[in-house]
Every structure is written in C-alpha cells, then in structure tokens.
Amino acid sequence: YGGYKRTDLRLNLDHRPRDDMQVSVSLYHARSDRQELPGDPFYDLINIAPDVNLLTRDPDGTRYAFQPDPQGVNPNPLYLLQTEDGQTQRTRTLGSLALHYTPRPWLTLVGNVSYDRADENGSLFIDKGIKTPTEPTGSTGDLSISSGFTSALNADLTASLLKQFGKLTARTSVRATVEDENQRVDTATGTNFAVSGIPRLNAALSRSGASARYDIGSEGYFFTGGLDYDSRWIVDGLVRRDASSLFGPSEQWHTYYRASAAWRMAQESWWPWQRVNEFKLRISQGTAGTRPSFGDQYETYTISTNGTVAKAALGNRFLKPETTRETEAGLDMVVDNRYSLQISHASTKTTDELIQIPLPGPVGFSTQWQNAGTVEGNTWEGTLEAEVLRRGTLSWRVGVVADRSRNRITQFDRSCVRTASISYQCAGEDLSTMYGLSFVRSVSQLPAAQQNAANMFEVNDDGLLVAVGPGGHYTDAQWGTTVNVNGVNYAWGMPIIRLDSTGQQAVVRIGSGNPTFHYGISNSVQWHGFQFYALLDTQVGGDDYNAVNQRMYQYQRSADVDQENKPVPLRKPIDYYSVLYAGNNVNDWFVEPGGFVKLREVSVSYTLPPRLVSRVFGGVATGASVSLIGRNLYTWTDYTGYDPEVGTVTTRLGGFDYPQYRSVTAAVQLQF
Numbered sequence: 001y002g003g004y005k006r007t008d009l010r011l012n013l014d015h016r017p018r019d020d021m022q023v024s025v026s027l028y029h030a031r032s033d034r035q036e037l038p039g040d041p042f043y044d045l046i047n048i049a050p051d052v053n054l055l056t057r058d059p060d061g062t063r064y065a066f067q068p069d070p071q072g073v074n075p076n077p078l079y080l081l082q083t084e085d086g087q088t089q090r091t092r093t094l095g096s097l098a099l100h101y102t103p104r105p106w107l108t109l110v111g112n113v114s115y116d117r118a119d120e121n122g123s124l125f126i127d128k129g130i131k132t133p134t135e136p137t138g139s140t141g142d143l144s145i146s147s148g149f150t151s152a153l154n155a156d157l158t159a160s161l162l163k164q165f166g167k168l169t170a171r172t173s174v175r176a177t178v179e180d181e182n183q184r185v186d187t188a189t190g191t192n193f194a195v196s197g198i199p200r201l202n203a204a205l206s207r208s209g210a211s212a213r214y215d216i217g218s219e220g221y222f223f224t225g226g227l228d229y230d231s232r233w234i235v236d237g238l239v240r241r242d243a244s245s246l247f248g249p250s251e252q253w254h255t256y257y258r259a260s261a262a263w264r265m266a267q268e269s270w271w272p273w274q275r276v277n278e279f280k281l282r283i284s285q286g287t288a289g290t291r292p293s294f295g296d297q298y299e300t301y302t303i304s305t306n307g308t309v310a311k312a313a314l315g316n317r318f319l320k321p322e323t324t325r326e327t328e329a330g331l332d333m334v335v336d337n338r339y340s341l342q343i344s345h346a347s348t349k350t351t352d353e354l355i356q357i358p359l360p361g362p363v364g365f366s367t368q369w370q371n372a373g374t375v376e377g378n379t380w381e382g383t384l385e386a387e388v389l390r391r392g393t394l395s396w397r398v399g400v401v402a403d404r405s406r407n408r409i410t411q412f413d414r415s416c417v418r419t420a421s422i423s424y425q426c427a428g429e430d431l432s433t434m435y436g437l438s439f440v441r442s443v444s445q446l447p448a449a450q451q452n453a454a455n456m457f458e459v460n461d462d463g464l465l466v467a468v469g470p471g472g473h474y475t476d477a478q479w480g481t482t483v484n485v486n487g488v489n490y491a492w493g494m495p496i497i498r499l500d501s502t503g504q505q506a507v508v509r510i511g512s513g514n515p516t517f518h519y520g521i522s523n524s525v526q527w528h529g530f531q532f533y534a535l536l537d538t539q540v541g542g543d544d545y546n547a548v549n550q551r552m553y554q555y556q557r558s559a560d561v562d563q564e565n566k567p568v569p570l571r572k573p574i575d576y577y578s579v580l581y582a583g584n585n586v587n588d589w590f591v592e593p594g595g596f597v598k599l600r601e602v603s604v605s606y607t608l609p610p611r612l613v614s615r616v617f618g619g620v621a622t623g624a625s626v627s628l629i630g631r632n633l634y635t636w637t638d639y640t641g642y643d644p645e646v647g648t649v650t651t652r653l654g655g656f657d658y659p660q661y662r663s664v665t666a667a668v669q670l671q672f
Helices: 041-046 077-083 547-554 574-584 610-617
Strands: 004-018 021-035 085-104 107-126 142-165 168-193 204-229 233-244 253-264 276-290 301-303 309-311 322-335 339-351 354-358 367-371 373-391 394-412 417-419 423-425 433-436 457-459 465-467 482-485 488-491 508-512 517-527 530-540 543-545 591-593 596-607 623-637 663-671
Touching: 041 077, 041 547, 354 417, 423 433, 465 488, 508 543, 547 574, 610 623
Parallel strands: none
Antiparallel strands: 004 021, 021 085, 085 107, 107 142, 142 168, 168 204, 204 233, 233 253, 253 276, 276 322, 301 309, 322 339, 339 373, 354 367, 373 394, 394 517, 417 423, 433 508, 457 465, 482 488, 517 530, 530 596, 543 591, 596 623, 623 663
C-alpha cells in the first residue's frame, strides 16, 4: 500500500538594517502524498468471522478474496485496500514578513503581513469489474475527483508604549488586524465506465459535478493596558472590538474584554516566611465569542440530478456569537526554589449557545441554527512540581497535574433537542449526560401493573430482570416460550426494555461521560548527559458508549455472543443478544466504564559532551543529542473497545475511527 510521504522546506531570516529596526522573513512549504483507506476497514474487519482466512485469493485472481466469510456480512478489507485507488495530495505554503521598529526607548511599532495557502487534490478510482459492497458481482466503474484550496491573507499593526515612573511601570498597546479568507472546492464524478483500466472522466458514460465558494472577512481592534508596581502589584486589561462576515449585517460587530490583577505577597517587606519564594494571588475575568459556520446565515437548498430544488436549512442572519465569560482565581507558590504549587478555579458562563434546531414540517426547511441556550460550568486545576533529589549531576523532578470540570445547561428556551444520538440539549442537563433506552434490572422498574407479580421474574447472571414464570429460574432453558403476566406476554428469559407511563419505550439517563477527575504524574531524572522522562495519565470515572460492540451484536461478531466457555445452564440464544442490540438504538447495555491509566510517554535521551562533539564533527556542530521516545505504550482500563479515549469531551461515543496507536521514535539532533 502506498502509505504516506511528506516533504517540508522552511526558511527563516532575521536582519537588522539598523539598531532600532529588525526585519523578519519566514517561508514554509510542505507537500504530502497519501494513499487513502477505502471505506472503513476497521468496521469491515470486526464484522468478518474470526476464523476466516483473509489471505485467501479471490476466484477472479485478485490477491485477496472479496468475500471469504460464508455469512457475507462485510467484504474483506484487504480486498478493498488492494483494488480501490484513493489518493490525496496536499500542499501548504506559508509566508510572513514582520517589521519591528523602536524609534524611542518607550515606543515600539510592529507590523506583520502573512499569507497562508493550502491546496488539496483527491481522487478515488474503482475500476470496472471490481467488486464493491454495493456491487458484489462487479462494479460498473467509479471515479471521483476533487480539487480545492483555502487561502488567507492576514495583516496587523501594533503600537506599544512602555514607561517607568519610579517603582511604577506602565504599558499600553493598540493593535489593528484584518483577515481575508477564500475557499474553493470543485468536485467531479463519473460512473458506468465504457472501458476498464482508464481512470479518466471521459471514459464514464454518466458524469456530474459540483462546486462551492466561501469568502470570509474579519477585522479587529485591540486596546490593552497594564500597571506593575514594584513587581508586587500587577493589573492588566484589554478591550477588543471584532467584526466578521460570518454574521448577518446587524450582528457583525461585537465587543469583548479581559481584566486581571495579581498580588505577589512574598515580595512584600513584611513577608515572614523566607523559604516561601513566591506567593501570588491572582484573579481575572474575560469574554470571548464563537463564530458560526459560513452557511448558517443563509438558506440552503439541494438540487437533484433531475433539477428538482428542495429546501434544506433555514438561514438565520440574526445569529449572535456564542459568548463565554470566564472568571478565574488562583494561587501560585514556590518554596525553597524547589517546590511549586499552582491552584486555579475557573467559572464559565456561555450564553447564546449556537445549536441546530429541528423545525416543524410546515416550515419546509428541516433545521435552523439558533442562539438557544446558556451553559454554566466550573473547573478546578492543580499543579504540583517538586525537585525531590539534587546531588551533583543527579536530579529528580516529580510533577502532578489534576483537574475536575462540571457544566450544566441552565437555560434552554426551546424544545429539548437530541444531539449526537446519545445526549440531549435540555435545561438542567449536563453536557456529557447520556440518554437512551434502558433494560429492566429490578421489579420496581416494571410497569405498575406488573409489580405485584414479582414471583414471575428473576434477575439473571447478567443483572437483568427476565420473565421465568411462577417458581421458575433463568437457568431452566425455556427459550422460545412465553410467560403471561397479568395479561401481558413476555418472552421467557429475554431482556425487558423499560416503558414510560404511556406504555412507550422510556428514554432515560443511562450514563455520563464526565469523569470524576483526571490527573497525571510525571518523573524526570537527569544524570550526567542522560535524561529520563515518564508520564502516567489517569482518568477516574466517566462512562463511554461502546457503539462498536453494539454493531458487532448485529451480526453476532462480539465475543459476548460466544457461549462455548459458559456453563450449559447459563448459555443464551442469539435472539437474547438481538434484543440487547435493540435495532442499534442507544441503550444502557453498551455503557461501559471510561476510566483508564495510560503510560502516555517514556523517553530517554543523551547529550554528547562538547569535547566529543568537537572531535566527531570537527567543529561543524556545536551540540548533539540522541533520543528514544515511546508514546501511548500501555493502557489499563475496563473499557472493552479499542481505546477509552473515544468521541469528544462532551460526547463519549465510540466509533470506528482509526484507533490510537503505540509509537516508538528515535531521534538525532545536531546544533550548528
């Protein structure tokens, strides 16, 4: 397989034409070629019978068989990798020019101009006659070509003033920025090829194309000021005025601010503890805004191949930015210049949350982006570093970092909205709360009319309440029969889905992706020219939704379905697991512990002595070091999927993405 190739070129140049002026030029160019993976190889792989030989040749002579699995659920991913030719070529070009001018000791002028362009060209070719999941007897041929670029031109000008009045230092700056971004995307598709082996659109009998253009402009003006009295009392402030074309005409301009203050108490003359080198109290508050996507202010439509125009999303030219206000207070402390402690508490409030809202059918448009909610949260963070040992050339430093976050939707003036299939946007809910179907685990969860018949049910070895009949047990193996309880028929031994008061399947809270807390421990040891480093990363609590395992239930590919090693009385039929699959609806059976301990990084490096460097490189190099770095080396977890770090911070939904991989890197660094 072609894999991935990349070439980079970088040039940095700094020049001082005079003592009070510096000119900096930076150029960067990169090109990469990547052979893309067709479809989802991991999804195909897990749905193939585990005892199938994937290396079997196909009857048509292809190196790998298209379908070696008699059940024929998914094709052999090796066949798709062998026969589908997907390529992406990317280029990136960046250039910047900066002028730094200090006409007076108290005045500095800085100007920057930068250009950034990213090009991407992609293609996917499936030759005529090649078998595909949708055409298992042979494709008619398919070619997709895409070409696009994004270019951005940015410029800014800053004037900074710095003046000292005795023990008081005053600083202020004024800054203006302007940004212009353009995006272009063109795609073309050809199908039903007249001949094979010709990856050209003119060989296709059916052709179509599409294109898109985006032009985004923004500008901003900043004013900052600060006072520092004797390095003890420090205050700082910023006011920013921004404009963006991503908003409608009446909402393009918005104002943000930041203010902060700090008191370095250990620098006061009355400070009694000399071993405490630093004791700083700090507080700050600021605001920031999130912009919508390009198309959110415009009505969008779809056009079918026969020219029919249909409504898609309703635009909203009155969208406001999603504004977050954060207030942070903290303490920084250093003892004996060897031990340091940082503690921070941040509270945030996000108003006018940007949410895609479903619209009623009569509107014609399916959705609209609206400002529809308020989210409040808080975070505690702590960092402790200690130089445990310092003796000659030997030193040992230990660091501990911990954090805990909580957030909640405090206002949502719309009907509750299902998002990402496992969560709800609704007042009073945590952003990471999971909702779905739930299986009955106790008699109290049965409908009220059935709770007086407790002797008809029993909790099985999976912790689920199942119907077993009067005096029966879940080990009686009465599969395929029914149990009538107060006029309601239950399948014997089968899981039971909880119902709401109307008799419909209840959608309830089934978990939360928010961990109890998270911490990391690092160790760094230096001895002569050697440096050893290790980082252990831990998440305590929090749930993951294992959608991968749920999909494997669909075709009985999960190890849970294998009954061979179970005692005979505890064995269950395939239909039992089909009920748990629940038509791929989100349910609590697939919520798993998301906590983990990871050996995130281990490294060892050695810096060569200067005398040895001079002898080996003849004075050409001034320094040299060699390193061996291992990342994501091992994970301890109860999660049964690929990796417990799935989904996003607020949506811990496992999928079929490329799993995190273990890497070991060797590096040689030379200094000239």
